[in-house]
Amino acid sequence: MSDLYIVLIVALIAWGGIFFYLLWIDLRIRKLEKKR
């Protein structure tokens, strides 16, 4: 597999990680907002 595809896969995994982390924080804040 060429280096370009390895970089692509790493970038997609990184983006997936960032997305789910942001989504998780978003849901945590929503819970806190409901408590307040």
Place this chain on the structure above:
Amino acid sequence: MGVLVLKIILAFWMALVTIGAFVYAPPALGLGDLARIIFFHVPLAWVSVLAYLVSMIYSIRYLKKGMMVDDRKAALNAEIGLIFTVLATITGSIFARFTWGMFWNWDPRESSIFILLLIYCAYFVLRSAVEDDTRRARMASVFSIIAFISVPFLVFIIPRVYATLHPDPIISVESGFQMDPKMFQVFMASLVGFTGLYAWIANIVSRLSAVAPGTEGEENV
């Protein structure tokens, strides 16, 4: 529910941009695959300018209305801007390493972004140095407005005035439009995606600071 759909669209949008950047867009003439960093480096720089602009708008709003929530949002947007500037600097220096042989050359473009980083670091030093909330908010707001005035000079004007190693802008007065149509499509999609990502991050940090202890009763717009 509608907002969740937007976030899912953003997830797929950015995934498509990433695939487009590495598969759909052709390598650039002369630079080859290295030019693909433009799909991430330029949007990062764009988002940092946008965040500094929003920070300045909230600072002006604070000076007009005197609401602490505006000062808080100005600081949060400046933080986001600083993070994105650091990321743009890192991606830029990676590009520099593989094209010019060094991570850092003190090129006019690199020097101007370094000055920009120092200016916004000074903004946070100022904020941490003043204890009185109202005084800190007023001084930081004035600083943020002056700091943003320097942004167009440091990002757009100075690097174009002096001879630089940095590749030409995509659209320049001298040479006109220079990008392959496929590259341009991915580039524009990336700009839109990163802007959406910034909007989401700004929304999260704003809501997070509003639920933090000590901010009860503050309006969260």
